[in-house]
Amino acid sequence: MSQRGRAAQLPDPRHTTLRGVLADGTTVRCFEDGNGQPKDFDCARLTVSPALQRMFAEAFAKRTAPGSSLRSMASIGDTFRSMRRFTQYLAGLPRPPVTQSGLRPHHVDGFLADLRARGQTATLREHLRGVKTVLRQLDSWDKKMAVKLAEPHPPHARTAGSHSSYSRAEFQRIASAARDDLRRAAQRIRTNRVLLEQYRSAGLVDPTRKLELLDYVERHADVPRRGGDFPSKSELPALWVSGGGFGATPDVIRWAHLSPLEVSAGAVLMAALTGQNPYVIMKCSASHHRADGDAGGPNTAIIGVSKPRRRSRAEMDVALSGVPDWISTPDDPGSISRRDELHTAFGVYMLLRELTESSRRIEGSDRLMLAYCTNGPHGRGIRRQGSAGGWVQPWSRGHGLLLDQVAGMPPELLVVSLARLRMTYLELHQKPVAHTEQTLVNDYLGRNRGNLVEYRRVVADALNEQVAKARALPLISGLSAAEINKAQQDPEALASQLSLSHSDVRRMLKGKLDTVMNACVDNQHGPYGDPGQPCRASFMLCLSCPCARAMPRHLPVQILVLDRLTDRRHHMTPLAWTTRFALPHAQLSDVLARYDDDDLNAARAAIDESHHEIVGRFLNRELDLR
Structure with a gap:
């Protein structure tokens, strides 16, 4: 009952929408997200016995039910075509199965071998995946068949030409x-x-x-x-x-x-x-919101879109700018x-x-x-x-658009596809669109074979520029182990050499002036802040600051930061890594070049959990003042 005491009224069962397996037992009615127009898939067309037709209809209905990962009519249709291809293979066997119990693991293996024999390597994974995910919807399999259906799918067949960008x-x-x-x-x-x-x-x-x-x-x-x-x-x-x-x-x-x-x-x-x-583009809605409320501000339309493969994060907003x-x-x-x-x-x-x-x-x-x-x-x-x-x-x-002309070659037609346009956009902008930066690197730019030479040239130029900048900037000053031992005995001499007070030298030697990768001897008169005010710059800028002093005790953190920067190469686009981290990477490399291998190995062995924690917080910008 409702809070006011009225009995809740349930929908009239006579007006419920029919979906799933219809009355004939072989027709499956499917809907896609955001579209009230259904589509019927007739499993009676499958070239198997009536019993298997009903079995496939039941499994297909569960595979396409609300909440499943098949949310577009295109993916639903692909799965049905895979199922039909599997039944065609079964029909061609000398003794095709006629009941569910007759389907055995060797039928799945034979289907895979048949696809390979026919040279269908590009669609092999999708066909096998479609069949296995449909059959897994049924619970009444024996142990061997259940294990076969749970096996990993074949790897993707990637070709160089299918994922290339335009110039x-x-x-x-x-x-x-x-x-x-x-x-x-x-x-x-x-x-x-x-x-x-x-x-x-x-x-x-x-x-x-x-x-x-x-x-x-x-x-x-x-x-x-x-x-x-x-x-x-x-x-x-x-x-x-x-x-x-x-x-x-x-x-x-x-x-x-x-x-x-x-x-x-x-x-x-x-x-x-x-x-x-x-x-997303083909399913785009005409409904939108204006960021300025139509009040005359910057032209931006915010639309709601759906990307089914994101599962729980499928629904998202996209801002279309007037820039x-x-x-x-x-x-x-x-x-x-x-x-x-x-x-x-x-x-x-x-x-x-x-x-x-x-x-x-x-x-x-x-x-x-x-x-x-x-x-x-x-x-x-x-x-x-x-x-x-x-x-x-x-x-x-x-x-009839043409490819870029190649000397000595006849002109060729340019084939336009939205997927290649997306690939080109990602390459030119070097930023993720509705995915993570790691996905951008591994799944898009990593498999892109178009215009690769030009992109490498751009990255190389940017890297050379950052390295040259690192060489031009003053490198952080350092104190050797011998200088520190001498200062422990005579701090006044080091104070006179560095133009510091005796108390500052003692505090520096005790580690009370340490930041992340060095000690700071003057927090209020550095080049990156207002005179007399505490410095608010990133600790990464200490690598070229005249107020910074690097000592052997900072080696473990410096080594760990360099390792983390190197590791980030594999999770970012080359151009993004070069722009953000090539300069400090080159500076740290020059700092570590002052030490011999024995010192570096000893420092690496001394790295403990506290070093990992401070470096993690540092590189995640948790230590920055905002």
Whole structure:
């Protein structure tokens, strides 16, 4: 009961949404996140016995149930295709199994061998993974089969050509072609909307009935049809439409709605300007929030997106800024109008939202990527595009863009894909987009084979610059073990040599002036702070500070910091590591070069847990004043 004493009202079971295995026992109805349109998968098409068809239907329904990792229709369809491929293999056996108990581990091994024999190495892992994850949904396996289904999947088959980025010139050509398409579409639809508004409000004279047709197209995304009792003629355009000289039906409907190729141009430009995952772009919503509340501040739209593979962190917000991305623009920024809306992610998003307004109303959808399709699984009409390559590949072929010219080689066509645009964005910007920096290094830049020589040159130049800077800066002063032993006997002599008070020398020798990697003899008159005020600079800057003194007791920490900086090379992009850590790495290397191997080995052996703790806090910036 509710707090007010009323009995809770449960949903009427007659109106519940059917999902999972339907009444026939072999059809599975599936939904994807954020889409109320279901899709049915018929397991009766599988080339196995009726008993196995029902078994696969049950397992597939559990695999695609709410809360599973299959959250997009594309991934659900891939799993069903893997299941169908497995049943085709079973049907080709001399004695195919007919019941669940007849499925044995050697069938899984044989399926893997069959895929390899057919040369399907690129999809081998996904097919086997899809089958095993479906079959694991059932509990009634014997021990041997359960162990087989729990075995690790084969490693990814990575090829050099499948994950390569574009050169900057190619990247700019792709973005320029997409902008041209969107500009033409915007001019066409905006012009027609002005005419339509005048026609509806002022009743413009329309002797050719073109404005009447435009009004119908804008409202219905279709042209008037003949109707009647003859199916072969009822779907034909009305005679006044077909005989009015308005053009083909798809061309007429594009008076007010985008074509699939124009929506592809928008997706291409969004990928070039944001670097987002292709799935995120194609499923992008038209709903958004303005960071300034439409009060005239910086143009930024905040949209909610979903990245299913992130599981519990799938839902996230993405900020689309009105700041131009100059990487994808021409080399001459002066040729770009400040009012050009297609050089910012915010501008492209708002334009697509404007141009698909009528399409969203007709479709009853909040999806951004909508277009009028002349055919498809659901016939003609306004349709949402689910996969990233469905419309982008024809757009790429239609433009006939060329790869960068190589001397002595014939020109080749440039194949555009959202995945490669994302790879190029990540390479050019060197920052993660909806993933960690380690994922950026290992899973994206690590497998990228495009423009590698140019990237290495940029990193090498940056590294040489940081090393030269380290050589130019004054290196931290140090005291040897002999000097410290002498100072213990005669601190006044060291105080006179360093221009310090006797008390400061004693405190330094006792470790009371230590920071992290050294001692600080003057905390209020260093080069990185205001005179007379305590220094607030990072302890990393002590490596070139005249107030710092390094002594043998600091060696364990210095060695540990150098090791940690070296280890971070493997978890960051080369350019990011060079920019942040190449300078202190070179400085520490020069400091340690003052000592012989015996001293360094003894210091490394003296490293204990307290050293690890202070270095960890130091490199995590827990010791910085903020």
